[in-house]
Amino acid sequence: MSNMLEALRGRIAEAMTRSFGAAAVGADPMVTPATDPRFGHYQSNAAMGLAKRLGRKPRELAAELVAAARLDDLCLPPQIAGPGFINFTLRPETITEELRHRLADERLGVAPVSPARRVVIDFSSPNIAKELHVGHLRSTIIGDCLARVLEFQGHAVLRRNHVGDWGTQFGMLIAHLQDVCPEALEEGGSVDLGDIVAFYKEAKRRFDADEEFKARSRGEVVRLQSGVPEAVRAWKALCDQSRRQFDEIYRRLDVRIEERGESFYNPFIPETLNELDALGLITESEGARCVYPEGFVNKQGDPLPLIVQKSDGGFNYDTTDMTAIRYRVRVEKADRIIYVTDAGQAIHFAMIFAAARKAGWLDGARAEHVPFGMVLGEDQKKFKTRSGETVRLKDLLDEAVARARAIVDKKNPELPGKRRAEVADTIGIGAVKYADLSQNRISDYVFSFDKMLALTGNTAPYLIYAYVRVQSIARKGDIDYGHLDPAALSTLETPEELELGRALLRLPEVIDVVARDLMPNRLTDYLFDLSQIFSRFYTNNRVLGDPRQTTRLALCDLAARTIRLGLSLLGIRVIAEM
RNA sequence: GCGCCUGUAGCUCAGCUGGAUAGAGCGCAUGCCUCCGGAGCAUGAGGUCCGGCGUUCGAAUCGCCGCAGGCGCGCCA
Numbered sequence: 162m163s164n165m166l167e168a169l170r171g172r173i174a175e176a177m178t179r180s181f182g183a184a185a186v187g188a189d190p191m192v193t194p195a196t197d198p199r200f201g202h203y204q205s206n207a208a209m210g211l212a213k214r215l216g217r218k219p220r221e222l223a224a225e226l227v228a229a230a231r232l233d234d235l236c237l238p239p240q241i242a243g244p245g246f247i248n249f250t251l252r253p254e255t256i257t258e259e260l261r262h263r264l265a266d267e268r269l270g271v272a273p274v275s276p277a278r279r280v281v282i283d284f285s286s287p288n289i290a291k292e293l294h295v296g297h298l299r300s301t302i303i304g305d306c307l308a309r310v311l312e313f314q315g316h317a318v319l320r321r322n323h324v325g326d327w328g329t330q331f332g333m334l335i336a337h338l339q340d341v342c343p344e345a346l347e348e349g350g351s352v353d354l355g356d357i358v359a360f361y362k363e364a365k366r367r368f369d370a371d372e373e374f375k376a377r378s379r380g381e382v383v384r385l386q387s388g389v390p391e392a393v394r395a396w397k398a399l400c401d402q403s404r405r406q407f408d409e410i411y412r413r414l415d416v417r418i419e420e421r422g423e424s425f426y427n428p429f430i431p432e433t434l435n436e437l438d439a440l441g442l443i444t445e446s447e448g449a450r451c452v453y454p455e456g457f458v459n460k461q462g463d464p465l466p467l468i469v470q471k472s473d474g475g476f477n478y479d480t481t482d483m484t485a486i487r488y489r490v491r492v493e494k495a496d497r498i499i500y501v502t503d504a505g506q507a508i509h510f511a512m513i514f515a516a517a518r519k520a521g522w523l524d525g526a527r528a529e530h531v532p533f534g535m536v537l538g539e540d541q542k543k544f545k546t547r548s549g550e551t552v553r554l555k556d557l558l559d560e561a562v563a564r565a566r567a568i569v570d571k572k573n574p575e576l577p578g579k580r581r582a583e584v585a586d587t588i589g590i591g592a593v594k595y596a597d598l599s600q601n602r603i604s605d606y607v608f609s610f611d612k613m614l615a616l617t618g619n620t621a622p623y624l625i626y627a628y629v630r631v632q633s634i635a636r637k638g639d640i641d642y643g644h645l646d647p648a649a650l651s652t653l654e655t656p657e658e659l660e661l662g663r664a665l666l667r668l669p670e671v672i673d674v675v676a677r678d679l680m681p682n683r684l685t686d687y688l689f690d691l692s693q694i695f696s697r698f699y700t701n702n703r704v705l706g707d708p709r710q711t712t713r714l715a716l717c718d719l720a721a722r723t724i725r726l727g728l729s730l731l732g733i734r735v736i737a738e739m
Numbered sequence: 740g741c742g743c744c745u746g747u748a749g750c751u752c753a754g755c756u757g758g759a760u761a762g763a764g765c766g767c768a769u770g771c772c773u774c775c776g777g778a779g780c781a782u783g784a785g786g787u788c789c790g791g792c793g794u795u796c797g798a799a800u801c802g803c804c805g806c807a808g809g810c811g812c813g814c815c816a
Contacts, residue, residue: 189756196759206758209796219796243759244796288816325816423816449814460741460812471814478816505810507743534744535810572778601753604745605809612751616778618764619752626778634775674755686753689763700771700780739778 163270164669173205176230201250208245219245256662257652264647271669273315281319281489282308284501288325289403290361293410295544295552299533302597304501305416306681309730326400326422332382335395337364345398346391354402426484433484448472454515467512486517490526497527504532531679534605544608562589584739591733595621598731599685619689627692631721632737638705642718650715657698664694665719688727695720
């Protein structure tokens, strides 16, 4: 049993039914990590809740539960405290035994979930012909992290980049392309259009300034939508060019994602609308076709619509999102669909989900919006460059790496230049990700290079440093952690050993919580806590040359592997030296 | 105007199905290198959990009413 919390929960649930029979069936054993180390490792608050239902004193019930529970193999005799808290302390032998298993377990005690589900995660989602900018940072990083966590649990995760690759803006882009790069309209061959963003800006400038160009642009939209091959080729060339620029950033961020843009869903729009219509969910209003999910009103207090077809016959993101959610359930057989977008879209998704539910599409599936707050500058205003421009992700990453490089150069000039470059890259990118993920994603997040790259505190550099220290011990002592014999791990004794051992055991519970709440900061909090405990351990417990060397090396190895695994779930790499 | 989100130490933030004396980092003060990397460790000061009322054995957490800030509010996404 590698998840101690689950184990205890099971034992208490069992004791509850044994002691109180039907009255306790389905009641929550209320087992949680202890709120304070002085209370032990875990606690159950079930007695207080039960007291009301059974009309008895909570401390009495707690005593009965303790008497009825079979816990001897896991913990010391439980203590009853306060109004009826039951406090559990794991036995040192239990902790040690479990750590022996972990030494030989690649997954460090985290069992794959059963049954595995099919999960669609919709994240990042930039627009074609535009830049990946700071506005995409959180969606990309958080979405990737959630994907990694759910994949590690064993779920089949479909990572979807719902890029904006359709719409009226393509008219001006195609018209501009005709003028500056006519060869892109020909069949076959790919063309390098250069900086697609500059291209977009120029097209936009002409569109705003030139009536003839504007008219031509409108014509191109029509040609594209009706599938004229030349227009479609131009569109593809534009998307390809954008994709190359996106992929460069995803590569640097080590983010894997499958592009499935809005255009992908075009063929499925008619059947989606037909089905909504057949269900009687579509109402016409001012020439537009609308779905009115209940409970949403506009500023006049009138029902708020999803406009699934505009009055000009065109489609918008309500249409695409309705089509996509239906496709994901019906065709991709998703059990769970997760949308990682800014909090400002909360109402939009609430409406999409409500409408999809009404249509019966979510009967066997769960749709969730995972909202996050804005990225703010240190002035607490929306994060912009000094000149007021949107911050490009590329520039942001470059600066993080450059700053990390400056720190490495200063701290460890003996490291060869090539290694310093790797270290700077790992730390710089890792710091950007960690800073974002360690924040409660709901609140707005103040972006600060200085804070994220700080060598102390809850930052990527601090965690990576803890990892590096373990590798450093190995180098010093000429140790190969791969050759440690699990059986040689003796029962933990010192307070620091026990504290570290207990912290290591928590990993499976933490992963469960992250997957349940989709809150990466629960994982970063744990890793930071673990790293601090590890630092305490190795400053106070000599490893090399100590009679307990083997046991302590095993703890070092487990700490390093736990940190490495945890960081990998955040999308952050480690290095052996820094 | 309505809706959503946020409000916790000087600053930046945690606080997980309501649980015990509310935590961390930074900053500040004071210790610790004959010792595995001091990018570290230890100790301390610092709180009207925005305010009020309510629910509960128990509220930072739930409900209602206010206050402040952010975001959104019909054919962009």
